[in-house]
Amino acid sequence: MRTEVHIKNLKCGKCESTIISKLSQVKNITEVVVNNDECTVAFNYHTNHDFEAANHLLSRIGYPIVGKENKLKTKV
Numbered sequence: 001m002r003t004e005v006h007i008k009n010l011k012c013g014k015c016e017s018t019i020i021s022k023l024s025q026v027k028n029i030t031e032v033v034v035n036n037d038e039c040t041v042a043f044n045y046h047t048n049h050d051f052e053a054a055n056h057l058l059s060r061i062g063y064p065i066v067g068k069e070n071k072l073k074t075k076v
Helices: 013-024 048-060
Strands: 002-006 030-035 040-044
Touching: 002 048, 013 030, 013 040, 013 048
Parallel strands: none
Antiparallel strands: 002 040, 030 040
């Protein structure tokens, strides 16, 4: 399955590189594409568990999905 999510705190090319690098390391997450202008991340995943793993990772590295909590300690 493929999804595209809007994320918070996307500001620069380094942010894009970080997201691509980190998400690409998650099992069953492939074809990661970041759009700085739209503040979106698109990727393929196999199961809902894979999507939740990506969601958790994005939040942990400071780029939570819009609508999810963004604790001060995880803000970029």
